[in-house]
Amino acid sequence: MSRMSLSRRQTLLGLAGSLGELSMPLTSRAQNAGTPVKLITSWYAQAEFGGFYQALAKGYYAQEGLNVTIEAASPQMNVPQLLAAGRADFITGYDFQLLSAVASGIPLVAVASTFQHDQQGLMTHAGVKDLSQLRDHPILIAASSHATFWPWLKNRFGYREEQARPYSFNL
Known part of the structure; x- marks a missing residue:
């Protein structure tokens, strides 16, 4: 996949993520249905991740054929490294994490921004x-x-x- 080409799965998860955010381990109700997708958030449970969990609770991912698992990171987890190693399909992170990864030759791509301003x-x-x-x-x-x-x-x-x-x- 080229840097500019996004799969249906990436696009849908990115759009759902733009609704907001929250974080603790949850798996969609349909355990064996749909394409498995794992999202690791960048931090413990907080309101900014609420949209991901709301989409899971409302069944929006399942409606699109996705079996989404959401896992919260802890302070010492290197979430971009987990993504690069294939332990996640998507992560939430920070702009400089992505820029550092790309500058180091790690093939990561941003699919959505959920904040206009990071206070x-x-x-x-x-x-x-x-x-x-x-x-x-x-x-x-x-x-x-x-x-x-x-x-x-x-x-x-x-x-x-x-x-x-x-x-x-x-x-």
Whole structure:
């Protein structure tokens, strides 16, 4: 299959995914019916994955001849690697995961975008009134943020790379 050619299965799952998202292991009611498709989400259960589960619960995948299994990822899972290894047919992920994979020669293709804007936020301890006050403090940064807003923060507020600590999504 070429990069620009999508199968019926990919197109349908991508369209269903654009409705929204949620995440925990579920399998369609028709266990033995339809083409098997496995989706691994990029994180634990949360509202952004609701559309995938709603489509499963309403039987939309089965109506199109798909037997969909949805599995939630955990913080240390490398979901793009699982896709590249054939352990999933589709994943949810982040823009820089796809760009890094393609730059490394891994043949992954984006089929849908479910967000127009990926909001980011910063939380601090009480008493911090301005981002410039964090100049000499450790800052937990997600891996994807190193290519998005972290360079801007360093430039704007004088932060240093030594301040950055890995954010494991565990508050």
